[in-house]
Amino acid sequence: MRKTILLTVLLTMLPSMLLAQQGWKEKLELSANISGESFDIEFGDYYYYAGSADLASIYGPQKRNISYTPVFSLMGEYKLKNRFSLGLELAYSHIGGDYYDPFTDEFTGVLSKHMLAFMPGVKYRYFIKKYFALHSGASAGAALQFGKDGTENIFDVKPAIQVIPIGMRVGNNIYATLDYYLGNVVLGVRLGIGYRF
Amino acid sequence: MKRLLIAFAITASVCACSKQSYDEEFTGSFSYNTTAGSHYLQTIATELLVDNMRALENALEFNSFGSVSNSRTSSYHSNGKDLWTPGAEWTVNAVTSIKGVKISKDAADSTWTLTRDADYGMAGNVYPTAYSITLRMHKGENYHFDWEVTANGTRTESKGYGCRFWTDRAVNYLTAESGYNWSKAFGTIWMEVNCGDEIVDRAFIRYNGSTSDYRYMRGL
Numbered sequence: 001m002r003k004t005i006l007l008t009v010l011l012t013m014l015p016s017m018l019l020a021q022q023g024w025k026e027k028l029e030l031s032a033n034i035s036g037e038s039f040d041i042e043f044g045d046y047y048y049y050a051g052s053a054d055l056a057s058i059y060g061p062q063k064r065n066i067s068y069t070p071v072f073s074l075m076g077e078y079k080l081k082n083r084f085s086l087g088l089e090l091a092y093s094h095i096g097g098d099y100y101d102p103f104t105d106e107f108t109g110v111l112s113k114h115m116l117a118f119m120p121g122v123k124y125r126y127f128i129k130k131y132f133a134l135h136s137g138a139s140a141g142a143a144l145q146f147g148k149d150g151t152e153n154i155f156d157v158k159p160a161i162q163v164i165p166i167g168m169r170v171g172n173n174i175y176a177t178l179d180y181y182l183g184n185v186v187l188g189v190r191l192g193i194g195y196r197f
Numbered sequence: 198m199k200r201l202l203i204a205f206a207i208t209a210s211v212c213a214c215s216k217q218s219y220d221e222e223f224t225g226s227f228s229y230n231t232t233a234g235s236h237y238l239q240t241i242a243t244e245l246l247v248d249n250m251r252a253l254e255n256a257l258e259f260n261s262f263g264s265v266s267n268s269r270t271s272s273y274h275s276n277g278k279d280l281w282t283p284g285a286e287w288t289v290n291a292v293t294s295i296k297g298v299k300i301s302k303d304a305a306d307s308t309w310t311l312t313r314d315a316d317y318g319m320a321g322n323v324y325p326t327a328y329s330i331t332l333r334m335h336k337g338e339n340y341h342f343d344w345e346v347t348a349n350g351t352r353t354e355s356k357g358y359g360c361r362f363w364t365d366r367a368v369n370y371l372t373a374e375s376g377y378n379w380s381k382a383f384g385t386i387w388m389e390v391n392c393g394d395e396i397v398d399r400a401f402i403r404y405n406g407s408t409s410d411y412r413y414m415r416g417l
Contacts, residue, residue: 053233054322055358055359056358058234059358059397
């Protein structure tokens with residue numbers, strides 16, 4: 001497994017070793033992003049299959065009209081060297097729904113859970129051209145959850161961990177990003193638009 | 198370049214404006230509770246009771262021949278007495294999901310009692326489950342019998358929920374070694390569900406001849 005990962009990293013870095021580098025001089029970047037949610041933090045308690053249900057899911061309050069927003073985030077980055085940058089991402093998402101009594105079918109309460117994550121991270125660009133760059137990165141921080149869950153107010157803090165196996169950036173001072181995220185806040189593709197100062 | 202950026206902006210805007218709903222994949226419909234509730238009681242019948250019947254049938258076969266044809270019968274420990282002798286007590290690891298189940302014989306009849314107090318997985322959910330199941334043998338061949346079943350047990354699950362279950366009477370016939378399906382089922386399994394100290398439901402499933410022919414009721 002380790003050999004496979006090492007080989008993959010070396011192969012992906014090869015182009016950057018062979019091609020001339022063209023970086024940019026601006027140090028600060030700010031981007032706005034949108035992405036899909038990871039089930040881990042937001043949905044862990046809300047998802048059941050009837051065939052494998054336990055008693056809590058059968059006899060606990062029933063959730064309906066579940067809806068959720070994508071994860072919106074703002075990310076600031078500071079370039080340390082040509083390839084490395086430090087970043088801070090602030091992400092937000094919301095899940096909502098209604099609670100019903102499992103026996104009388106009466107409305108009993110509202111589910112409205114907000115998630116706010118603060119995630120410092122690092123990014124490494126291994127292929128840099130004037131209008132195009134490939135990067136990988138990782139971030140770790142905390143995710144706050146707050147809101148109302150039925151009749152209870154909720155406040156919870158969980159670790160937030162994200163890895164970007166691969167991402168790309170297109171543009172110059174104004175740029176667009178397309179990243180693939182693995183983590184418990186964002187899972188899947190993240191799109192963004194940013195500006196370099 | 199401009200076109201690319203515009204395409205990105207449009208895609209992001211569309212995503213931002215969409216609020217996704219996955220209602221059907223979550224709990225919620227009123228019928229969900231009924232379906233899941235009957236599934237739960239069915240699982241007691243088709244997994245817990247059947248696992249114990251398999252363990253006893255394999256133990257009886259092992260008792261007679263010293264080996265069994267079923268590959269799942271890996272290990273047996275007995276107190277030295279023949280399983281048909283009153284006072285016999287065996288610990289059986291024949292069925293993986295109920296390793297360590299105790300089989301005891303109290304009287305000179307065709308009845309055995311199986312007891313276990315440990316984690317048990319039902320429909321993928323593993324929780325502490327304690328039970329005592331009495332199996333009375335009726336006719337059968339090739340170590341597959343009709344069994345008269347009496348079960349009494351408790352299960353402790355998450356978020357304070359738990360249940361007590363018991364049977365009036367049930368008869369089972371194991372059709373094949375590989376399948377262990379109930380082709381014949383009569384009788385009632387009751388369940389009382391609690392959340393903490395509060396009883397939240399009483400329910401039953403009553404079989405009228407097979408596992409697909411049943412009546413389920415809750416809110417009793």
